[in-house]
Amino acid sequence: MSSSSRPVAGLIAPAFCFLLICFIVPVLLLLSTSLQGHAGWSFENFGTFFQSTLNRRVLWTTIRLGVLVTLSSVVLGYIAALSIVDLSAGNRGRVLGLTMLPLMISPVARTYAWLVLLGQAGVLNDFLQLLGVTQQPVRFLFTETAVYLGLLQLFLPLMILSLVSALENLPPDVVTAARTLGAGWLTVFFKVILPLTREGLIIGGTLVFTGSITAYITPAVLGGSRVLMLETLLYQRVHLGNDIKTASVIAVILVGLSFVANYVIRKLSSRKT
């Protein structure tokens, strides 16, 4: 036993050292900054953070948008993924390629594209006025809807890809078997497909939620100063206020939220089994 574990330890060592130096130590340092009060260690910075109504509002906006984007991407993701796995092998590759295409374009470019679409002089407003639906340009930018759309477009491909790979591992006959035994489509989905693609849902959901709450460019460009999220607040605290303590509190909250999200999604999807 010990003879086989030694080479394993040796093989893990380089990756472990890298993670230790470049990830674990900096994260611990960050965590410790947030716990440094005026007189030694305390939760004082967290207390101050949550006392501010602005901060609480921003936290709530962040969680709300994160949950909305995740839920929407689950629904849209399952629809898309179920259709994709039904395609012939060649078409499946092509459609998956198209799904991945946006991931190869910089998020900055993708987010700026929304400005062209949603602006007062943008394509959507021109179209609505041409049809006579509206007389005046409507404000789409700098609203939660704009941030929601931007985030959903940004992260939906991650959900689709996770679900497609999970669905591909689904034993081919289980759906037919369930149908033969008289289950309706909804029952098949909730009793068969969902439990068997749980891992993909957890991975996709965590990626989408974590991505949404930590995205900077999308809320900064599409939300402006009207829709603040934790990440944009963090940037403001560091860059304009030079307030490293509050910034590290926000960073810790963001890391915490990611873990909570992973746990919640795991619980929710396993309860269905």
Next chain:
Amino acid sequence: MKNIITATLVPTLASTFAFLSLTTAAPARDLSISVYGASQDAYRRLLYAPFEAKCGCKLIVEAGNSNERLAKLEARKGAPVIDLAILPDYSAVYAARKDLIDPIDVSQLSNYTKLYEFARDPIGNHYGVGYTFYATGIVYRTDKISISSWKDLWGPKLKDKLALPDISSSQGPMLLMMAERAFGGSDPAFSTGMDKVAVVKGGVVSFYSAGTELVQLFQQDEIWAAVTGRFNWPLIKRLKLPLAWASPSEGDSGGMNVMVVTKGSKNRDLALQFMDFWLSTEVQEKLAAERIDSPGNAAAQVAPEAAENLTYGEDNVRRIHLVRPDIIDQQRAGWVNTWNEKIKP
């Protein structure tokens, strides 16, 4: 014409100085300066390189956002790495209060008396010398609205068409002061101005913190008016939209940047030489000609095309009401808190 003369004269002078200084060359020294990040290539060409040639020393430049740089100065208090720093006037007040900088012996600056009166001792006790300043005013779409007073920003036509600076940006205090004045308030903490901004907040498209955001907002037809520093005007004007810099009856506000010398600097003499060189009419004219800094030196002449992009000319200078830097220093934290409660979304 003036530009051509200065363009040829200054390098000639600089190289003459360089030649003269060679004969008395002491061992090479370093002068560390802390400056804003913008236009560093031009500064190197017009200011740093000629000075290095003149003094036979080497400039070590730390460039960046003023908040960050101020934090670094504070972190190295007592053993400064930086000799000379460029700061907004209110940050210099803070630096003086925290004992990070020393008063400047202005008798050593040959160009001192050429400065505008208000630039000579803006923060008191000769802690800083103003080398450039700018107006903060209103840019607006001439085809959509007209602006003759700061109160016009509160008009119904600008609902959902207005951008204002965030309190955390350098332009925030200027907005508060002009709102205070326009609506007849006289509180040094600008409480009337704050309340007025809170009234209009629902119709403000963006409380911006980076001026570059305005260019995009004007371009996308999201806004028709914005309060901004004159330094953003060249960028906005480039859009080729019907835009103008307003001349409201209350005048404009504005801000100033100052040079300070750190306490404990080992290169005080060099720092003062550099300061004097930067304040010289020649250097100020060159920096103005390239539209980088409006001259704080009143003797500097600027051609009309360049002046249009700067804050220059007797009329423009007289229109500016600077916010007292000590007031910004005292009130800033309170403003940010009130702003967060009353104005943030």
